[in-house]
Amino acid sequence: MKASPVLVSILTFLAAFSSVRADSPRPNIVFLLIDDLGYADCGFNGGKEIKTPRIDALAEGGAVLESHYVQPVCSPTRSALMSGRYPTRTGVYTVVRPHAKWGLPLNERTLAVALKEAGYTTAISGKWHLGEFDPAYLPMARGFEHQYGHYFGALDYFTHVRDGELDWYRDQVPSKEEGYATHLIAQEACRIIAAQEKEKPLFLYVPFNGVHSPMQVPDSYLEPYANLSGPRRQLAGMLAAVDEAIGQITDALAEAGMRENTLIVFSSDNGGPRPGDNTPLRGNKGSLWEGGVRAAAFANWPGKIPAGQRITHPMHIIDWYPTLVKLAGATLEGSQPLDGKDVWSLLTEQAPSPHDYILSAQAPDKAALRMGDWKLIVDRSASALGEGKAKGKNKGKGKGKANASAEKQTGPLALFDLAKDPGETTNLADTEPERLAAMRSKLDEILKDAVPSGQDAAAQ
Numbered sequence: 001m002k003a004s005p006v007l008v009s010i011l012t013f014l015a016a017f018s019s020v021r022a023d024s025p026r027p028n029i030v031f032l033l034i035d036d037l038g039y040a041d042c043g044f045n046g047g048k049e050i051k052t053p054r055i056d057a058l059a060e061g062g063a064v065l066e067s068h069y070v071q072p073v074c075s076p077t078r079s080a081l082m083s084g085r086y087p088t089r090t091g092v093y094t095v096v097r098p099h100a101k102w103g104l105p106l107n108e109r110t111l112a113v114a115l116k117e118a119g120y121t122t123a124i125s126g127k128w129h130l131g132e133f134d135p136a137y138l139p140m141a142r143g144f145e146h147q148y149g150h151y152f153g154a155l156d157y158f159t160h161v162r163d164g165e166l167d168w169y170r171d172q173v174p175s176k177e178e179g180y181a182t183h184l185i186a187q188e189a190c191r192i193i194a195a196q197e198k199e200k201p202l203f204l205y206v207p208f209n210g211v212h213s214p215m216q217v218p219d220s221y222l223e224p225y226a227n228l229s230g231p232r233r234q235l236a237g238m239l240a241a242v243d244e245a246i247g248q249i250t251d252a253l254a255e256a257g258m259r260e261n262t263l264i265v266f267s268s269d270n271g272g273p274r275p276g277d278n279t280p281l282r283g284n285k286g287s288l289w290e291g292g293v294r295a296a297a298f299a300n301w302p303g304k305i306p307a308g309q310r311i312t313h314p315m316h317i318i319d320w321y322p323t324l325v326k327l328a329g330a331t332l333e334g335s336q337p338l339d340g341k342d343v344w345s346l347l348t349e350q351a352p353s354p355h356d357y358i359l360s361a362q363a364p365d366k367a368a369l370r371m372g373d374w375k376l377i378v379d380r381s382a383s384a385l386g387e388g389k390a391k392g393k394n395k396g397k398g399k400g401k402a403n404a405s406a407e408k409q410t411g412p413l414a415l416f417d418l419a420k421d422p423g424e425t426t427n428l429a430d431t432e433p434e435r436l437a438a439m440r441s442k443l444d445e446i447l448k449d450a451v452p453s454g455q456d457a458a459a460q
Contacts, residue, residue: 026328027301028202028262029115030189030253031320032246033081035074035127035153035212037296038272040279041239045296047277049228050236054247058264062300063309063347069316069358069370070270072292073285074153075129077269077317078207082110082130082142084321084340087361088447091454094362096131098152098163102458103131104142109335111321112143115203118330121196125149125188126207138172144205147172148188150181153209157181157216180218182210182238186245190252201328202258206249207269211238211276232275260302263327267297267317282424288368288377289424293360305347313353314370319343357442364450369443373419376439379412415439 039045042052044059070077071087079085079092082104087093096103104110116122123146124139131137132151139147150160150167157180160168168175177184189206196202221237228236246266253259271278271292273285283289295317299305318340325332326342341354361367365380415429415436429436 025261026118026201027304028196028204028253028258029120029324029328030202030204030206030249030262030264031081032249032264032266033078033126033205033207034242034266034268034296035207035209036270036272036276036285037211037239037268038276038278039268039281039291039294039296040277041211041235041272042296044298046279049225049232049277050239051224052239052243054243054250055266058246058250058266058300059298061302061307062264062298062305063311065267065297065299065315066310066312067314068267068295068297069293069314069360070267070295071317071360072270072287072362074127074212074269078129079104079108080316080318081320082112083108083336084111084318084338085336086318086339086359088359088364088367088450089336089339091451091457092130093453094455096129096152096455098165098167099133100131100455100458101133102454103133103137105454106136107336110142111324112139112203112205114143114321114325114330114332114335115328116143116145118325118328120201120203120328120330121145122203122205123147123192124205124207125192126185126205127151127153127209128207129153135172140172146192149185149207150209153212154214155181155209156214157209180241182208182241182245185209186248189245189249193249193252193256193258196256196258198257202262203324203328208242208245210242210245211235211272213273217241230275235275263299263301263304263324265297265299265320268295270295280423288360288362288366290375290418290422293368299347309350311346311350313346313350314355314358315343315346315353316340316355316358319354323347357446359446361447361450363453364447367443367447369439369446370418371439371442373417374435374439375416375418375424376436376443377414377416378440378443413440 041047043056073095075096076087076092079090083090090105112122122144124144126149128139128151148170152167155162155167166174215231215234217237221240225233225236253262270285278291281291283291321340322338322342323344345351358370368377413429414427416424
């Protein structure tokens with residue numbers, strides 16, 4: 001008797017799942033999200049000025065993701081991670097401000113919910129930034145059993161105050177605590193690891209506030225960087241503190257006997273603003289250039305993800321949702337239609353990207369589309385794309401004039417061959433009319449159903 005198509009699909013999925021993951025117990029998952037980190041600030045991505053030995057050791061022990069895409073600013077990236085969906089689905093195109101009456105829509109089944117339902121302990125230590133005006137938008141209503149840290153960015157690292165209000169909480173109760181924010185976030189992460197029940201897997205989300213402004217760090221972290229000056233020296237000290245914190249978390253996993261069965265994912269939430277270094281990419285935070293949307297990232301799981309890899313195939317932070325849910329033996333049932341793809345074979349076998357395209361969107365009328373090695377940037381309003389002119393050389397290599405957000409893009413369209421021109425120096429829109437038309441048509445198709453901004457809807 002011939003099997004039904006549905007049965008064949010189920011059997012095919014189970015066979016593929018079993019061949020890849022049958023010998024792998026459900027991993028602990030530690031997701032490290034660094035705020036405003038430049039693409040080349042860490043040693044593993046070419047940085048020379050700032051010492052990041054603990055981060056670099058983890059990167060060398062796993063797979064460096066050279067084309068790991070995020071969104072141009074923080075809240076949209078966090079939304080994409082938690083939902084597995086692009087901003088065009090959620091309406092989270094921009095930063096959620098304090099007391100704004102919107103956030104990650106409540107109909108989104110978050111990554112934390114999926115993992116909690118699968119029996120994981122779920123905890124966040126760090127920055128949330130997806131809404132707080134109503135308790136339903138807070139972390140403990142979105143799948144996290146424990147919350148520690150702050151709801152927004154740009155708070156004082158020592159007083160934990162932003163705009164005159166304390167922004168520091170333990171299990172969503174305001175908490176006045178002394179200490180440098182990076183230190184406190186790491187200490188809480190280590191406490192959670194030490195307290196973890198051995199029979200349960202752990203999902204620990206650690207979105208550091210470092211190295212986001214204000215540029216503050218204890219003086220001891222500045223001493224090794226007397227050769228630097230101004231904000232760059234401050235950033236160096238702040239990143240050194242983050243590196244130390246990540247080392248402490250890694251050591252805590254080892255001490256708890258959890259390290260060998262822990263998948264550690266590391267990513268920036270967007271490209272670095274000045275004084276960050278996005279070499280060799282063009283642009284910075286807040287732009288659709290590669291320097292705004294391609295993040296420093298890697299994944300490490302001893303014995304499961306081969307060490308010493310540098311993977312160039314593109315992926316997006318939305319991909320972690322289905323990948324982690326499947327690794328956890330959880331179900332995707334109940335989730336909204338996902339844009340993310342399972343990238344396990346990309347991480348372990350350097351399989352090609354599962355994506356036909358990767359999208360970055362600042363609004364329904366302002367977006368970038370990558371298809372293969374080609375990238376299209378469209379601003380339907382013909383206003384600034386974010387920064388930089390689409391001609392000439394990128395002399396700043398991530399830190400100079402071409403990285404200044406005050407510069408304006410000439411025209412509403414820009415087309416680049418990233419394989420030959422990763423710095424996006426030469427706009428080929430005029431010389432590749434057929435490719436331009438095809439990619440515009442694809443982008444129009446994607447954006448025709450884009451939801452409006454949650455911020456705009458809340459303002460009405």
